Amino acid sequence: MVIPMLSWCGTPLLAFLLLPVPAVAAPRDIQVVNDAQWTQRPTVKGRIAPIMIKAQILLDRARFSPGEIDGKSGENFSKALMAFTGHFGLSLTGQLTEEAWQELVSTSSEPVLIEYTISDEDVRGPFVQNIPKRLELMKDLPALGYTSAREKLAEQFHMSQDLLQTLNPGIHFDTAGHKIVVANVAKGELPARATRIEVDKSAKVLRVFGGNQRLLAVYPATLGSEEKPAPSGQLTVTGVSKNPTYRYNPKYQFKSVRTTEPFTIKPGPNNPVGVVWIGLSREGYGIHGTPDPSKVSKTESHGCIRLTNWDALSLASATAKGTIVDFSGDEKANRTANQQTRRKK
Numbered sequence: 375m376v377i378p379m380l381s382w383c384g385t386p387l388l389a390f391l392l393l394p395v396p397a398v399a400a401p402r403d404i405q406v407v408n409d410a411q412w413t414q415r416p417t418v419k420g421r422i423a424p425i426m427i428k429a430q431i432l433l434d435r436a437r438f439s440p441g442e443i444d445g446k447s448g449e450n451f452s453k454a455l456m457a458f459t460g461h462f463g464l465s466l467t468g469q470l471t472e473e474a475w476q477e478l479v480s481t482s483s484e485p486v487l488i489e490y491t492i493s494d495e496d497v498r499g500p501f502v503q504n505i506p507k508r509l510e511l512m513k514d515l516p517a518l519g520y521t522s523a524r525e526k527l528a529e530q531f532h533m534s535q536d537l538l539q540t541l542n543p544g545i546h547f548d549t550a551g552h553k554i555v556v557a558n559v560a561k562g563e564l565p566a567r568a569t570r571i572e573v574d575k576s577a578k579v580l581r582v583f584g585g586n587q588r589l590l591a592v593y594p595a596t597l598g599s600e601e602k603p604a605p606s607g608q609l610t611v612t613g614v615s616k617n618p619t620y621r622y623n624p625k626y627q628f629k630s631v632r633t634t635e636p637f638t639i640k641p642g643p644n645n646p647v648g649v650v651w652i653g654l655s656r657e658g659y660g661i662h663g664t665p666d667p668s669k670v671s672k673t674e675s676h677g678c679i680r681l682t683n684w685d686a687l688s689l690a691s692a693t694a695k696g697t698i699v700d701f702s703g704d705e706k707a708n709r710t711a712n713q714q715t716r717r718k719k
């Protein structure tokens with residue numbers, strides 16, 4: 375389906391895993407993560423930790439999305455944890471505390487890592503050898519598919535490719551029948567239909583509410599830029615399109631696009647809007663997926679609301695034409711605060 379004018383948008387093994395990426399962890403060590411317990415020093419900056427893998431997967435499963443599961447502490451993990459602890463009336467520190475940990479592990483008794491057998495579908499392409507960075511160069515590709523089976527599997531299980539490889543050393547992911555270790559993440563549709571979506575421009579998160587203002591999910595989001603900010607006020611959903619094409623309209627004058635002619639980019643998970651487009655009642659604006667889940671809420675967009683592909687699909691499952699979308703918060707103040715934080719660092 376073509377979208378009109380779409381363009382705005384503590385054990386020895388525990389220490390063993392606390393290594394810079396790429397760390398090495400054999401599939402037989404799956405229980406190190408599944409049995410991870412609270413520790414006063416749960417993470418080391420920039421390193422994968424079993425307790426962090428477990429916490430991220432539990433948040434994902436509880437529909438407080440940490441974005442891409444990478445086993446490391448970071449901005450999106452802190453936002454998901456803030457949303458989770460706030461929902462359950464706990465301290466809002468954004469840090470993994472013992473109180474937050476105990477609440478998290480009480481949400482599910484299922485293992486957080488499981489074995490999965492690579493299927494014929496997982497390794498079936500066609501895969502795209504190279505995705506151009508410039509939009510106008512993408513238009514000549516027959517499809518914007520995955521670049522590899524590893525990328526495809528990582529996205530299927532909401533994981534970074536680095537973490538998937540770390541948990542499966544020596545595996546190339548291109549042979550059906552091989553068993554691998556993956557995250558046991560949330561599956562299927564949201565538990566109820568969305569009656570309202572809130573886009574918080576200050577926190578850079580999207581919240582989904584059902585009947586009686588029941589919170590259904592929270593997702594990290596990329597929201598606009600100084601050049602093209604996200605909308606304000608209240609809009610409504612005009613429709614949902616899966617596997618959309620992307621149409622560039624030259625009137626928006628993207629700095630990175632050098633042509634003055636309109637063009638169309640074929641569908642696929644590496645399409646600029648990912649695997650789903652949720653149109654909004656303002657021309658050119660929508661909520662959509664992304665080809666680069668690691669950058670969600672850490673970069674800028676051309677005004678649209680960008681989620682990971684799996685979070686966008688989850689939202690789409692509960693969204694219909696007419697669903698209210700409220701924009702709140704101060705996007706500019708958030709951007710200024712982030713710039714000041716980066717300067718201090």
